Amino acid sequence: MIKLNDYKSLILNGLKAILTLLLIMVLSSPGYSDEYTYTSQNKKSIKNYNSAVSYYQMGDYQNAINSLNKSIIYDKNFIEAWLLLGDINADLKKYQEAINAYNGAIGIDSTFFPAVYYFLGGIYYEISEYYNSIISLEIFLNTDNISSEIKALANDKLIRAKTAFKLISNPIPVDIISMGYPVNTPNDEYINYVNVDNDLIMFTKRSPSKSSSKRYVEQLYNSKLSDNYWSMPKLVDLSWRNNTLNMGTINFSTDGKTMYFTGCYWPNGFGSCDIYKSGSVGGKWLPPQNMGSTINTATWDSQPIISSDNKRLYFSSKRVGGKGGSDIWMAIKLQSGQWSPPINMGDSINTDRDEMAPFLHADGKTLYFASTGHPGMGGYDLFVSRQDETGIWSKAKNIGYPTNTKANEIIIFSSLDGKRSWISSDREGGMGKYDIYYFDNYKLVEPQEIMYVRGTVIDKETKKPIKSTIEITNITNGETLNTALSDPVTGEFLIVLLPGIDYAFNISSPGYLFYSENINLATDSTGVSSVNKTFELSPIKSGSQITMNNIFFEFNSSDLLASSYTELDRLVKLLKASKINIYIIGHTDGIGTIDYNNKLSEKRAISVGKYLISKGINPSRLEYMAKGSTEPIADNSTEEGRAKNRRTEILVK
Numbered sequence: 001m002i003k004l005n006d007y008k009s010l011i012l013n014g015l016k017a018i019l020t021l022l023l024i025m026v027l028s029s030p031g032y033s034d035e036y037t038y039t040s041q042n043k044k045s046i047k048n049y050n051s052a053v054s055y056y057q058m059g060d061y062q063n064a065i066n067s068l069n070k071s072i073i074y075d076k077n078f079i080e081a082w083l084l085l086g087d088i089n090a091d092l093k094k095y096q097e098a099i100n101a102y103n104g105a106i107g108i109d110s111t112f113f114p115a116v117y118y119f120l121g122g123i124y125y126e127i128s129e130y131y132n133s134i135i136s137l138e139i140f141l142n143t144d145n146i147s148s149e150i151k152a153l154a155n156d157k158l159i160r161a162k163t164a165f166k167l168i169s170n171p172i173p174v175d176i177i178s179m180g181y182p183v184n185t186p187n188d189e190y191i192n193y194v195n196v197d198n199d200l201i202m203f204t205k206r207s208p209s210k211s212s213s214k215r216y217v218e219q220l221y222n223s224k225l226s227d228n229y230w231s232m233p234k235l236v237d238l239s240w241r242n243n244t245l246n247m248g249t250i251n252f253s254t255d256g257k258t259m260y261f262t263g264c265y266w267p268n269g270f271g272s273c274d275i276y277k278s279g280s281v282g283g284k285w286l287p288p289q290n291m292g293s294t295i296n297t298a299t300w301d302s303q304p305i306i307s308s309d310n311k312r313l314y315f316s317s318k319r320v321g322g323k324g325g326s327d328i329w330m331a332i333k334l335q336s337g338q339w340s341p342p343i344n345m346g347d348s349i350n351t352d353r354d355e356m357a358p359f360l361h362a363d364g365k366t367l368y369f370a371s372t373g374h375p376g377m378g379g380y381d382l383f384v385s386r387q388d389e390t391g392i393w394s395k396a397k398n399i400g401y402p403t404n405t406k407a408n409e410i411i412i413f414s415s416l417d418g419k420r421s422w423i424s425s426d427r428e429g430g431m432g433k434y435d436i437y438y439f440d441n442y443k444l445v446e447p448q449e450i451m452y453v454r455g456t457v458i459d460k461e462t463k464k465p466i467k468s469t470i471e472i473t474n475i476t477n478g479e480t481l482n483t484a485l486s487d488p489v490t491g492e493f494l495i496v497l498l499p500g501i502d503y504a505f506n507i508s509s510p511g512y513l514f515y516s517e518n519i520n521l522a523t524d525s526t527g528v529s530s531v532n533k534t535f536e537l538s539p540i541k542s543g544s545q546i547t548m549n550n551i552f553f554e555f556n557s558s559d560l561l562a563s564s565y566t567e568l569d570r571l572v573k574l575l576k577a578s579k580i581n582i583y584i585i586g587h588t589d590g591i592g593t594i595d596y597n598n599k600l601s602e603k604r605a606i607s608v609g610k611y612l613i614s615k616g617i618n619p620s621r622l623e624y625m626a627k628g629s630t631e632p633i634a635d636n637s638t639e640e641g642r643a644k645n646r647r648t649e650i651l652v653k
Contacts, residue, residue, distance in 0.1 A: 038080060039112070045074035049081050061088050072104075079105045079112050090119070095127045114143040118154055125157065125378065128406045130165035137161060163375035163398065164406075172400040172442055178429075179422075179436040182232045183223055188434040191413050191422040192220070193252040196454060196494060198415055199225040201422070202236065202256075203436060204248055211244065218248040238278075240287040249303040253310060254362045254416065254452075255494035257487065259285065260304040260313075270296040275304045275315055282489030294339045295331060302326075308362035308450075308496040309482040313339065316356045324352030328369055348393045349385055356380070357411045361418070361447035362496045367393065368412045368445075377401060379408040382423065384445060399445050410434070416496075418447045450498055451521065453531040456491040457507055460536035465491025468509035468537065475502040475518070475550060475563040497521060504550040504566055512537035513546045513652070514574065516567055540578055541652060548648040551608065558603035560611060568608065571650065572615040583651040584608050585625040590636035590645065594628060602626035608648055623653070 040046055048071035055064035065088055071081040086101035102116050102123075117140035124133035137158040141151065178184060179201075188206035195201075202222045209217040221233035241247065246264040253260075257280050264273040274296040278288040295301065297319045304315040311333045316326045319342075327350040329342040349355060351373025359368045365387040370380040374396050381404040383396040398404060407427040414421045422438045441447075457468045467488035472481045472495060481501070486493040497503055502522040508514040515535055538544040550567035553560060560568075575582070586601030586608075605624040613619050634641035 040075040040078035042075040045071045045078050052084060056088060061092060064088055077108050079108050083113060090123060095123050098123055114140060121157055125161050130161050130168065133161035134158065134165060160375045164377050167377060167398060167401040171402055174403065174439050174442050176402055176437050176439050179438065183230050184431040184435040186432040188432060189436045190411055190424045190434060191436045192250045193256060194413055194415055194422060195256055196416050198420060204250055217243065220250055238285050251305045253306050254308040254496055260306055262302040271298045271300060273300045273302045275301050282487060294341060303357050305358050305360050307360055307364050314358040314360055316358065323350040325354035326356055328355045328358045348395050359412050361414050362416050363448035363450050363498060366447035370410045377404045378406040380410045382409045382412050403439065414447055416452060418449060421445060450496055451530050452494060452496045453505065454494045456534045457486045458491055458534060458536055460538045465489065466509050466537065468507050470495055471506045473504040473566050475504045478566045506570060507535055507537065509537055512539055513544050514570060516549045518549045540580060544652045546650050548650060551648045553604055558607045560607050568611050572612060572617060575617050581621040581653040583623050583625050583653060585627055585649040585651060587627050587631060587645060587647045588629050589642035590629045590632065597628035598626050601628045
């Protein structure tokens with residue numbers, strides 16, 4: 001038997017068996033060939049074998065194989081010849097021929113070189129014969145005198161083989177569907193973004209370059225869905241782009257208005273690849289900005305994705321301090337607008353191998369990524385991790401077969417409604433190397449349900465789009481959770497809301513009365529639909545009026561609840577920024593007598609006025625009107641209707 005620990009360096013270097021060390025490194029040592037006795041005594045067999053060794057050293061694999069076949073013809077029990085034949089075929093990725101050769105050696109004497117079972121286990125894993133991989137690796141691990149380092153490698157392979165066997169034995173009932181032509185081509189396509197309606201996709205196409213200085217060029221395309229057919233992809237206009245520079249791994253903010261991407265070897269960059277940001281106005285992409293030295297380092301920083309509230313940036317990096325290979329990191333946007341030093345996502349996400357291409361769903365709690373480190377089907381697999389209420393991320397889970405295959409699944413994008421996902425994969429049966437596929441989400445992949453508000457902000461009188469600020473506030477504590485700007489050209493915006501919170505929704509723009517709405521998802525969001533509407537802002541002038549939908553009182557009382565203060569402070573800010581005088585108008589629902597409701601509505605209007613005065617507003621600018629229950633805007637027979645009728649309005653004098 002050949003001692004296993006003599007081949008430690010061989011095994012540590014990967015999928016090769018005996019020849020690299022035993023017959024080239026060891027046998028070439030002075031005096032060693034005189035001590036070693038081949039398992040064959042046939043001179044013609046040994047002669048052909050030695051010729052094969054020479055050919056192998058020169059890289060002439062075909063002649064090496066021919067010589068080995070002759071050697072085995074002369075002596076079919078020549079173990080070293082079988083092992084070398086297995087080596088060469090493994091090098092050439094002719095895995096079935098390698099298996100046959102290794103098994104030929106085992107059939108003669110299974111104890112001669114037990115490490116061959118380690119390499120067989122690796123080959124079986126490569127060709128998705130996971131059960132045979134498990135058997136081979138278990139035989140190897142039951143061999144005596146294996147070093148702890150080699151045993152750890154074998155156990156890692158065994159875990160991966162068992163994981164893959166379990167996944168393929170329990171397939172997810174899902175159809176993985178190719179996007180087909182014209183989206184997929186013989187080139188590489190990488191999914192980047194799908195809009196809220198799932199009828200516009202943006203993707204990167206990697207194709208051979210016509211330039212002598214570059215092998216490939218990556219360009220951004222979009223395609224639209226119409227009558228169940230995807231349009232011929234169009235090149236996205238990036239007028240500022242220099243096509244001699246590498247640009248890829250593009251991601252977008254939830255509303256599609258901000259682009260984050262990787263630029264490699266760009267002028268004034270910090271490292272080999274840096275992360276950049278570009279905004280759009282009216283559909284035109286502005287020149288990008290480097291994200292700065294806090295995000296970018298002297299190494300490789302790539303594959304950014306921004307959270308739906310634009311406060312967390314996730315990306316892949318090979319910076320110092322990682323777990324190994326490329327890791328996923330996260331940075332937090334500070335109140336100053338600067339980014340915090342990035343934090344490694346830790347052992348639940350990162351391994352000593354490569355984790356790449358993070359995608360954070362708009363729910364802010366479901367993180368998908370590609371990894372070669374976590375056990376899977378082979379190559380890059382896609383994984384999911386979820387953040388709990390304490391902020392801890394769960395141990396990454398493989399999203400299963402057939403979504404993951406023995407090939408590489410490297411990018412995933414999950415729709416805003418959480419019902420569908422798109423991936424890029426180089427699996428068998430595609431049109432090129434990497435193609436885009438889609439599937440309907442299943443439980444393991446589904447993100448948390450969200451709600452979004454999508455709209456267009458216009459001037460109430462001219463109906464023209466206006467630039468405005470959209471702010472989402474937690475009514476309970478006054479915390480600003482999300483802020484967005486409507487496009488100054490189109491007036492469009494999109495903002496995400498998560499379950500479990502009572503929201504104040506506000507739109508404001510200089511020179512206009514603000515718009516407010518209450519969206520309560522704190523108790524039950526089931527059946528709550530996302531909002532898609534046009535919001536009209538009234539210019540500040542006499543006769544303009546707004547409803548203060550986030551002013552609340554104690555039951556049957558004129559005492560203001562603390563949850564009203566955020567909205568009232570917004571009114572204070574408006575009054576201080578303008579010279580207008582206002583009427584504060586109180587309304588009640590239809591419960592109670594007319595006289596009682598009139599008095600209650602007057603008291604509530606006065607309570608609002610007292611708060612404004614306490615914040616520095618001159619009392620002379622305020623007058624009060626009590627409407628009681630005389631002007632309902634909804635049905636008083638339902639609780640929902642009565643809630644709408646209980647309101648405070650502001651009318652400009």
